Amino acid sequence: MDVKIALLGAGKVGQGFLANLRKRREQLSSRYGITFQLVSICDLAGGSIISPTGLKISEILPILENNGSLVEYEPSGQVCVKGMDVNACIEMSHADVVLESIVFNQETGEPALSYIRKALGLRKHVVTCNKGPVSMHYKELTSLAKANGVRFLFGGTMMNGTPVINIISNSFRADEVREIRGVLNVSANYILWAMEQGLSYEEGIKEARHLGYLEADASLDLEGHDSLAKLVILLNILTNGDFPSHQIVREGITQITSRDIGLGMERGLRYKMMVGAARSEDGQWQGQVGLQKLEESDPFYNLDKTRNALLIRTETVGDIYLEGPGAGKIRAGNALLSDLLSIYAT
Numbered sequence: 001m002d003v004k005i006a007l008l009g010a011g012k013v014g015q016g017f018l019a020n021l022r023k024r025r026e027q028l029s030s031r032y033g034i035t036f037q038l039v040s041i042c043d044l045a046g047g048s049i050i051s052p053t054g055l056k057i058s059e060i061l062p063i064l065e066n067n068g069s070l071v072e073y074e075p076s077g078q079v080c081v082k083g084m085d086v087n088a089c090i091e092m093s094h095a096d097v098v099l100e101s102i103v104f105n106q107e108t109g110e111p112a113l114s115y116i117r118k119a120l121g122l123r124k125h126v127v128t129c130n131k132g133p134v135s136m137h138y139k140e141l142t143s144l145a146k147a148n149g150v151r152f153l154f155g156g157t158m159m160n161g162t163p164v165i166n167i168i169s170n171s172f173r174a175d176e177v178r179e180i181r182g183v184l185n186v187s188a189n190y191i192l193w194a195m196e197q198g199l200s201y202e203e204g205i206k207e208a209r210h211l212g213y214l215e216a217d218a219s220l221d222l223e224g225h226d227s228l229a230k231l232v233i234l235l236n237i238l239t240n241g242d243f244p245s246h247q248i249v250r251e252g253i254t255q256i257t258s259r260d261i262g263l264g265m266e267r268g269l270r271y272k273m274m275v276g277a278a279r280s281e282d283g284q285w286q287g288q289v290g291l292q293k294l295e296e297s298d299p300f301y302n303l304d305k306t307r308n309a310l311l312i313r314t315e316t317v318g319d320i321y322l323e324g325p326g327a328g329k330i331r332a333g334n335a336l337l338s339d340l341l342s343i344y345a346t
């Protein structure tokens with residue numbers, strides 16, 4: 001089977017996806033009989049390219065990895081159209097699946113939201129790693145996908161390849177999730193750890209940025225918007241609706257001082273940026289995002305600076321603890337590929 005893919009966003013995650021696909025293409029073809037063909041790629045500054053016969057990832061990826069622009073791609077003996085806007089690429093590329101990995105606006109979810117709507121409306125499957133549209137418009141987008149007979153998958157929106165979305169979505173049909181609690185933002189986790197090592201808040205931010213842990217808009221991480229969006233996605237799945245994010249108390253790490261960290265450490269306490277939500281007897285969920293001082297007995301106390309974790313407490317099975325790496329473009333790209341395969345590899 002030939003599957004045509006359009007990629008929106010050729011940043012860290014987009015490149016991670018292309019690297020994974022290039023590495024695994026032969027294996028996927030022999031294991032599942034699927035040949036994935038990249039027919040379109042769009043970037044904001046770098047423009048866009050469409051080729052009905054397929055773009056050469058082995059030629060495009062080095063350009064992107066060297067901070068080059070898509071316009072530099074000069075394929076030999078290939079029909080290739082450059083410079084269309086994103087909507088035109090979605091329409092004209094004949095892609096079966098649109099992979100979306102662009103940044104999100106926390107107020108609107110745009111422009112990704114409109115691109116996803118367009119692709120689903122054109123009966124194309126959509127795989128995204130972008131938290132904005134999934135946290136803000138879950139019900140609409142899942143319904144739109146259903147109405148058009150296509151899939152809308154978003155396993156890459158959190159925990160970088162740890163299959164938490166799949167588990168929350170599919171594994172508790174005969175059980176009831178009562179509570180979720182976790183550390184879902186690696187930047188905050190890293191900065192708090194750096195402060196324990198003696199760095200100031202600003203120095204911690206600088207290191208986190210240098211290591212590529214911070215979103216392009218750092219306030220998403222530091223003010224708790226990223227953690228909030230991830231918690232809302234989990235609650236959207238658990239409630240099968242759009243969970244009202246304004247009902248969740250949100251606090252970031254912007255107020256923490258080295259003195260707070262030091263005083264905590266003197267008492268054997270460690271600060272972590274936590275998300276949490278619990279379901280009351282009447283079925284209502286209450287959630288919060290913010291700093292917590294943890295005792296050594298807490299399962300998250302020793303969570304490594306670069307890792308994420310989620311504790312799922314269910315009525316019948318009890319406590320399930322999932323932990324995995326919190327960052328890395330190759331892993332995030334792998335999450336996109338994994339969702340892609342769950343559409344086609346049966």
Ligand SMILES: NC(=O)c1ccc[n+]([C@@H]2O[C@H](COP(=O)([O-])OP(=O)(O)OC[C@H]3O[C@@H](n4cnc5c(N)ncnc54)[C@H](OP(=O)(O)O)[C@@H]3O)[C@@H](O)[C@H]2O)c1
Nearest residue numbers: 009010011012013043044045046101102103129130328332
């Ligand atoms: N990095 C991670 O580890 C990770 C993990 C999971 C999920 N995510 C999510 O994945 C998404 C992408 O993250 P990233 O780290 O890859 O970000 P990034 O490196 O900043 O890349 C974002 C890409 O989107 C492009 N873009 C922005 N606006 C666009 C538009 N209107 N039309 C077309 N392209 C547009 C940017 O183009 P220009 O470069 O030209 O501006 C850039 O290539 C974000 O939503 C992020 O939250 C990231």
